[in-house]
Amino acid sequence: MKKTLVACALLASLVGTSAQAASLIGFKVGGDYWQADTSGSFAENGQPQQDFNYSSSSQGSIWVAIEHPIPLVPNIKIRENRLDASGSSVANGFDFGGNIYNGDINTNSDLSNTDFILYYELLDNDLVALDVGAAYKKMHGSFRVNDKVTNGRVNSEVELDSGIVMAYADVQVGIPGLGLYGFADVMIGVSESSVYDYSVGLGWQFDGLALDTKVRLGYRDFNFDVNDFDGVTTSTQFKGYFAGVELVF
Incomplete structure (x- = not known):
């Protein structure tokens, strides 16, 4: 009987310890809806940049974060950012993707990326509350150009698949109660x-x-100003107001 009581006590202690350890690990999941104005220009490296007029469009981000109490081991956050805008311009000898464009052209500028923080x-x-660390922003979008004169039959695309090392900080200042x-x-490159x-x-x-x-509720600004990034030189910006929600477990 005593052995049984001792075993039960040990089991209860182990269960309690496991539950306490599990409670020390936190999870965050969230998402933002972002109404962004887009502006910018781009070209293949070495060519004059072409300015485009972009229409305002909705963008979005989703993320998950895992936090733990282990000393010296960083917490991790992964955020997926969808940044995709359509624009138009009038070209005069714009050389892109092996084609030379004149007259009315369209673009689809996709700067979608994933943040590993x-x-x-x-x-x-x-x-x-203050978090500091480092991030790697992995681009996985493209710049695409279509010729409106030929109803898009002449088109070019240059894909982006490199990444950027960035410094990261997040601060929150609250009113208790x-x-x-x-x-x-x-995030700064x-x-x-x-x-x-x-x-x-x-x-x-x-x-x-x-x-x-x-x-x-807030305001977000993403500026992508690079030279010879996967063969593309660009200065493109997405900025505007957003609303979102985050769940903390």
Whole structure:
């Protein structure tokens, strides 16, 4: 009987320890809807850049983050960003993708990318939260040009598949007891110093039993200014207001 009681006590202790350890691991999932204005120009490396007039379009981001208490091991966040805009221009000898364009042309500029972020929590309380780390922004889009005169039968495309090393910081300043906070999320290029991606805004956190819910409103600016990036030189910018939600487990 005593052996049985001892075994049960050990089992309960192990279960309690496992549950406590599991509770120390946090998960965050979220998404933003972004109404962005796009501007910019591009060309193959060595050629004059062509300016395009872009229409405003909806963009989006989704992410997941895992946080843990293990010392010296960074937390991880992966964010997928969809950035895709259509534009038009009038070309005069625009040389792109092996074709020379004259007259009315269209473009589809796709700067979609995935952020792989490693970061440390330096502060984490109701008043101030601060994360700092490094990120790798992997591009997986393209620049495509279509000739309107021939109804798109003449077209060219240059794909982007390289990445950019970036510094990362995220800060939140809250008002304890109200759930209201301001935030700034900043990524600045290291390998490409003229590339940045930042967002600022306000959020509201609603605490629950199983999870917390954060509602976010803000402004985001992604600037992609590079020379000879996968053979393309461009200065393209997406900026505008967004709304989003994040679930914290």
